[in-house]
Amino acid sequence: MEKLANNSVKGIKKSILPYLKLLLPLLFITGQSFAQETSFEDGKRYILGGLTVTGLQSYNEQTVKTYTGLRVGQPITVPGDEISAVIKKLWSLELFSNVEMYYTKIEDDKIFLELNILERPTLSNVTVYGVKKRKVEDILTDTDLKKGKKITESLIANTKNYLQNKYKKQGYLNAKVNIATATDTSETNTQNMVINVNKGDKVKIRSIVFEGNEKLSNKRLRKSMKNTKKKKLYRFWKKSKYIEEDFNEDLSSLVDAYAERGYRDARILSDTFVKVNEKNIDLKIKVEEGDKYYFGDINFVGNSVYTDRQLSQVLGIRKGQTYNGVLLKKRIADDSRPDAEDLTNLYQNNGYLFSSINPVEVSAVNDTIDFEIRIIEGKETFLDHVTVVGNDKTNDHVIFRELRTRPGQKYSKDNIVRSIRELGQLGFFDAEQIVPDIQNPDPNAGTVDIQYSLVEAGSSQIELQGGFGGGGFIGTLGLSFSNFSLKNIFNGEAYKPVPMGDGQTFALRLQASRSFRVYSLNFSEPWLGGKKPVRFNLSLSRTQQFATGYDNRGRIDVQKDRGFSITGISAGLAKRVQWPDDFFTISHSLSYQRYDFNDYNLGLFNFGNGSSNSVNYTFGISRSSQGPSRIFPLTGSNFEITAKFTPPYSLFSSKDYKQLKTDINAATERLFEIGNNPSSIEEQLEFAQLSDDLERMEEERFKLLEFYKVKFKGDWYTRLVDKLVLRTNAEFGFLGAYNHDIGAVPFERFYVGGDGLGNFTLDGRDVIQLRGYENQALTPYVTNPITNSLQQDGGTIYNKYSLELRYPLTLKPSASIYALSFLEAGNAFNNFNEFNPFELKRSAGVGLRIFMPAFGLLGIDFGYGFDTDARPGSTGPSGWQTHFIIGQQF
Incomplete structure (x- = not known):
């Protein structure tokens, strides 16, 4: 066997000369070009007598032969294009590190070849x-x-x-x-x-030095560089790393800083990277500032839909103002805000999708620049087709009813932005991945299609908790399906694992310990009847609280024959309205609660046997424009005012409540006089009789509860930088009475302090979050005349304010995580006479939130309370408190 090799004959001994005639017609091929010093005769024609493949380790020989395309019996020219093509083809696979062709023998006009391959590892x-x-x-x-x-x-x-x-x-x-x-x-x-x-050490920027700047200070220029900062001990929110991509972006920001102040000709002459040592570098930037300019005449050309005056009002730039190239660009088209008030959106929100607006400098005399805003309005555009893709679980009608874009409507960018917000607020889709795709734009016909691309997010949640409280272990099991389908509840094929897709909410919750049980069921239909955004809500609940004591071994003894229970039912309607704008919702609800006592004194009032009844109506007005995501809103606001009323029964009753109040006060005063340790048999009998009388009168007083309750809550979201968001919150609540002889009811009160989780709510109370203090620790105390001991009475009025900075770590569908810091202040009061809106308990801290579709919101806060709480004997500041957040609103 001989290799098809370089055929230079210099130095070849006479002993191998007889083989030259056999070697000359053949070529040593390695996938590269022929050796330049070798000269060959024209290729000779042979018949391929055989082909073998050697060197294979993992590939089949027949597979390689087939891939070469060479067949035994075919004519082949040596040297020639066939062999070169085979080698080139094998090299292109990038599977081999070497490919060589040999001939083994020649018989008459037949040639036998061997392909030797070295496989790559x-x-x-x-x-x-x-x-x-x-x-x-x-x-x-x-x-x-x-x-x-x-x-x-x-x-x-x-x-x-x-x-x-x-x-x-x-x-x-x-x-x-x-x-x-x-x-x-x-x-x-x-x-x-x-x-x-x-990796070595991170290289920090020791200094940033500017040359050539006279009009703008070093400090001003460094401030304009958002991503590139020199190292300082106190700066922890923005590291002083050198990243080339960020640095190049900041050089553009430098030029913009000059353009904002009239220096339109400013430019970067050079930027130098100086290595100080392995850990530090210096940056030197040389600038040329140029002259300062001012806006001259600004004329509009090509506009017919809007007048010059209307366009000038939106542009907001006047003759004589300092030239600001960045502002001019934003007033033409602000790419940072899809809902910006600029000229481009003015046209695109009113049907002119194909409009184009270009500012052109028409003259620059001395320091004054005149502009023409040249406008091509194009044809008015209408929507042809509107489609959605990606909704594997949610039915189309649930999506289309939320869209503000309909076929045949005039194109509006604002309606598209609003549609994205409404879809994000549903909670069924990943708000970060809602993409409106503008398709098939036809400037001549004035039509366009929109396709909304969606990614389904988990819309069902499982709540499974365990903890200790109320003298024992508390367990919670909850199932919440926020994209439920009631109509398919009897359709076995729809259970995946439950019927889904119609946007309804169905929730079951069970919470229990040795001493209490809570059951609740809630159903909500957001579009009652399917044609209008009228939400129907129905809820049922049952709460049981058992009396507890201690056995002779000091262990907690639950007495299930003594207790307190609440049975409730509530139904409501809420309708989205168009005035003052279509972010408003008006709601109505009617509910009934029955409170039953069996030898159990709750402590909020002075009867332990009997019942109370509450029939109430709630009217609410709310406005919600936060978005685009309900989990991490970037902009907008959310406020709600509710007023809860019961009928004024005492107005129609013949009962003398004034005398009843006098009798209750007299009995209470006498009980305080006797105290818990009567000194004689007569006083003991009197104490027992007065206690029974007081219990009877209290039950009579609260047989039918009458009250009114007003609450306000407002949240504002302001996007500061990137996705750094400031949440501003204000809350207020007041519980009042129609008849002052009856007074405020013992239910429906406000309990302030702690994590804001109600755990188990027995009496319609509102639990208000104020971190940095123990749960409900800011709630007022009163003295019980029967036990002569202090007990929490619940406030009838409260106010609270908070500031919260939020920044997302990730907003992926599988888990949304954001960090926060907060300042809070609030308090609760016994009555309006004691109310002082400036007498606040203050706190500050940091926290973390994790939202997972299957489990809802989880979080932890570390808060420091600066003031003393309301608990008897408390002194000094509350100090550091840790709060675990589970299932709380966003």
Whole structure:
């Protein structure tokens, strides 16, 4: 067998000269060009007598033969294009590190060839050193280093370059990556790869020096660089890393800083990177400022839909103002805000999708620049088709009823933005991935299609909690289905695991311990009748609280024959209205609660046997424009005013409530005089009789509850920078009485302090969050005349204010996580006479929230209370408190 090799005959001994005639017609081919010093005669024509493939380790010989396209018996020219094409074809697979062609013999006009192949090794295992274990999987995914991949020089080089650039972008400018391979003897033709990453220290910016700046100070220029900061001890929210991409962006911001102040000709002459040592660099930036300019005449050309005056009002730039190129650009088209008040949106919100607006400098005399705003209005545009994709669970009609874009309507960008918000507020889709795709725009016909691309998010939640409170273990099991379908409840095929897709809410909740039980069921239909946004809500609840004491061993003894229960039912309607705007909702609800006592004194009033009844109507007005996501709103507001009323029974009753109040006060006063330790048998009998009388009169007083309750809550969301959001909150509540002889009812009161979770609510109370204090620790106390002891009475009035800074760590569908810091202040009072809106209990702290579709909202807060709480004996500030948040509103 002879190799098809370079055929230079210089130095060849006479002993091999007889073989020259056999070698000359053949070519040594390695996939490269022929040797330049070799001269061949024209190729000779042969018949391929045979082809063998050697060197294979993992591939089938017949497969390779077939792939070459060479067939025994075919004519073949040596040297010629057929063999060159085969070699080139095999090299293009990038599966082999060497390909060589030999001939084995020539018989008459037949030639026998051998194809020798050296396979590239395949990747068996990858070990990465120098990074955290949890980061290894990401590296392997990003570099596509998976088992079975062919190891090539380009793979190694690309992996090395990718990793070095990756860490340089994170500020590790000295990052080094070494990659080595070694044979894996456990498998055929495989190699293990070892990646050693040495990130080194993060390179910090020691100083940023400017040259050539006279009009703007160094401080002003450094401030304009949002991403590139020099290191300072107190700066922890923005690190002083050098990242080239961010630095280049900040150089553009520097030019914008000048353009905002009239220096339109300002430019960066040079920027220099100076390495101080392995950990520090200096940046030197040389600028040319140019002259300051002012706006001159601004004329509009091509406008017919809007007058010059209307356009000037939106533009908001007047002759003589300092030239501001950034402002001019934003007033034409503000790319940072889809709902900005600019000229482009003015046209696009009124049907002119194909309009274009361009500011053109028409003259620059001395320091004054005149502009023409040239407008091509285009044809008025209407929506042709509106479609949705990606809704695998939610039915189409649930989506379309929320859209503000309908076929045949005039195109409006504002309606598209509003539609995105409404879909995000449903909670059925990932708000970050709602994408309106403008399709098939036809400027001549004036039509366009819109397709909303959606990604379903989990809309059902499981609440499973356990903890200790009320003298024992408290367990909670809750199931909430927020995209329920009642009409399919008897359709077995629709259970996946429950009937879904119609946007209804169905929730079951059970909470229990040794001493209490709470059952509740809630159903809500957001579009009653399917044609108008009228929400119907129905809820049923049952609460039982048992008396507790201690046995002779000091253990808690639950007495189930003594207790207190509430049975309630509530139905409501809420309708979205169009005035003052279509963010408003008006709601009505009617509810009934029955409170039953069996030898159990709740402590809020002075009877332990009997019942009370409450029939009440609630009227509410709310406005919700927060969005786009209900989990992490970026903008908008949400406020609600509710007024809850019962009938004024005493107005129509012949009962003398004034005399009843006098009798109750007399009995109470006498009980305080006797106290808990009567000194004689007569006083003991009197105490018992007065206690019974007081209990009877209290039951008579509260047989039919009458009250009114007014509450206000407002939340405002302001986007500061990027996704840093300021949430401002204000709350107020007041519980009043129609008849002052009856007084405020013992139910429906306000309990302030702590995490704001109601746990189990026995008496219609409102539990108000105020972090930094223990739960309900800011609630007023009163003295019980029967027990002569202090007890929480619940406030009849409260107010609260809070500021909360929020920043998202991730807003992925699987889990939305954001960090927060807060300032809060609030308090509760016994009555309006004691109310002082400035007598507030203050706190501050930080927290974290995690929203997972299956479990709802989870979180933790660390708050510091600066003031003393309302509990008897409390002194000094409340101090640090830890609050766990489960299932609270966003």
